[in-house]
Amino acid sequence: MNEQPKIAVLGGGSWATAIVKMLTENLNTVGWYMRNAAAIDHIKRNHHNPKYLSSAEFNPTQLDLTKDINKIVAKYDILIFAIPSAFLVSELEKLTKPLKGKIIFSAIKGIVPETGLIVGEHFHKNYDVPLENIGVITGPCHAEEVAMERLSYLTIACQNQENAKLMSKSLKSWYIKTKISDDIIGAEYASMLKNIYAVAAGIAHGLGYGDNFQAVLMSNGIREMKRFIKKVHKMKRNINNSAYLGDLLVTGYSLFSRNRQFGNMIGKGYTVKSAQMEMSMIAEGYYATKSAFKMKEENGANTPIIDAVFNVLYNNKDAKKEFKKLTNKLD
Numbered sequence: 001m002n003e004q005p006k007i008a009v010l011g012g013g014s015w016a017t018a019i020v021k022m023l024t025e026n027l028n029t030v031g032w033y034m035r036n037a038a039a040i041d042h043i044k045r046n047h048h049n050p051k052y053l054s055s056a057e058f059n060p061t062q063l064d065l066t067k068d069i070n071k072i073v074a075k076y077d078i079l080i081f082a083i084p085s086a087f088l089v090s091e092l093e094k095l096t097k098p099l100k101g102k103i104i105f106s107a108i109k110g111i112v113p114e115t116g117l118i119v120g121e122h123f124h125k126n127y128d129v130p131l132e133n134i135g136v137i138t139g140p141c142h143a144e145e146v147a148m149e150r151l152s153y154l155t156i157a158c159q160n161q162e163n164a165k166l167m168s169k170s171l172k173s174w175y176i177k178t179k180i181s182d183d184i185i186g187a188e189y190a191s192m193l194k195n196i197y198a199v200a201a202g203i204a205h206g207l208g209y210g211d212n213f214q215a216v217l218m219s220n221g222i223r224e225m226k227r228f229i230k231k232v233h234k235m236k237r238n239i240n241n242s243a244y245l246g247d248l249l250v251t252g253y254s255l256f257s258r259n260r261q262f263g264n265m266i267g268k269g270y271t272v273k274s275a276q277m278e279m280s281m282i283a284e285g286y287y288a289t290k291s292a293f294k295m296k297e298e299n300g301a302n303t304p305i306i307d308a309v310f311n312v313l314y315n316n317k318d319a320k321k322e323f324k325k326l327t328n329k330l331d
Contacts (some may be wrong), residue, residue: 004028005166008064008072010091011082012036013282014052015107018143019082020063021056025173031064033072035091040065056147073097078105078167080137081119084282085110088119092127099127103163105135105156109191110284111291118188132160135167136184138191140246141176142256149175153246156180157187186244189229193306194248195285196292197221198259200309201252203319205260206267213327217305218252220330224303228292231299259285266312267319289313304329 008031009020016034023030034040042050044060066072073079074097083091085108106119115122120136123129135158145152154171156178158164164180172178181187200221201214209217225248226239239245251257262283265275272286293310296303308326311317 005078005170006076007031007078007080007167007170008033008076009080009082010069010072011084011107012039012049012052013082013084014143015109016082017049017053017056018141018146019080019107019137019171021053021058021146022171022173022176024058024062025176026170027062029062029064031066031072031076033066033069035067037067040067053143053147069094070097073099073102076102078103080105080107082107084108085112085119085284086282086287088112088122089114099123099129101133102129103133103135104129105137105158105167106188107137108284109138109195111192111288113287113291116291116294118185118192120184120188131184132158133163134158134184135160135163136188136191137167137171138187138247140250142250142254144256146176151175151177154178155187155241157182157184159184185232186229189232190225190244191247192284192288193225193228193292194221194251195259195283196289196306196309197225197248198251198257199263199266199283199285199289199313200305202257202260202263202265203267203309203312204263204323206264206269207320207323209323214253216330218249221252221305222248224301224305228296228299228301228303228306231301232295259283262286263309272313285309286313 004027007023009016010033012034020030020032039050047058048054079102104123108119112122120134123134124131138155141152141154156164156168168178168180222245262275289309292306308322311322312319
């Protein structure tokens, strides 16, 4: 590659910050859109994001920072979206520049609440981005460990394997290992579903269930994920690969997991609203649960864990009673 790819990240949170850090290991310039002008000024002056991953140091000369989303879209060929799914539609409403012709990678691990679509499908159906120009960046990988430069793994999924290879090369470093996949739909659904199972793991922990139950819950979770994804996109895949099982385990067990933290608060008796108010970051699993439950009703998948989480979060069912019933449905 004679010229470096022109890559920009859209989003100002932890995962966006981690992706920018990874890209600066390989690229001279990284575009970075965030809506918070004060955060941009802080990064330029103090070399780190004030609210998220403040331990990650940046050289501001490598960053093309702006609060103008259209400037970023016009200037860069490859756009990595790391905006929480709950805010994606409102951010995209600011666009006056077309996305058609751009290469889009989603680092959003959730469902677009307004459309009920995974992010890749949202860009394809609403912005005419060809499927071969859409990719997914998934884990198992926590932003906090990227900031600490702990060994982490990424899976880059895209129909166009050249695009996947290009993104893989741009993200990997001595502490980031990457692999590529052509299962973009499966990888994106898995990254959405694992957040729901992490919420379930958190609720169980908050209720006082121990490690033995957590192991059974995660074991059933990966099988439930397999059944769900097979219903929406049947293809040959090994559900035990890192992009599926690995990402599920780290999200379900890690203390860095915001979805587990959210679930833990619910299990301890917080209301959904109070838990959301206390957390400084978005728990994607909350929004994903509603969309996943609707999809499973349509496709007939057997999903007792999703059902239990939905009943607790959206039907105001008692968490202790719901998980007691769930224990009799797991094996």
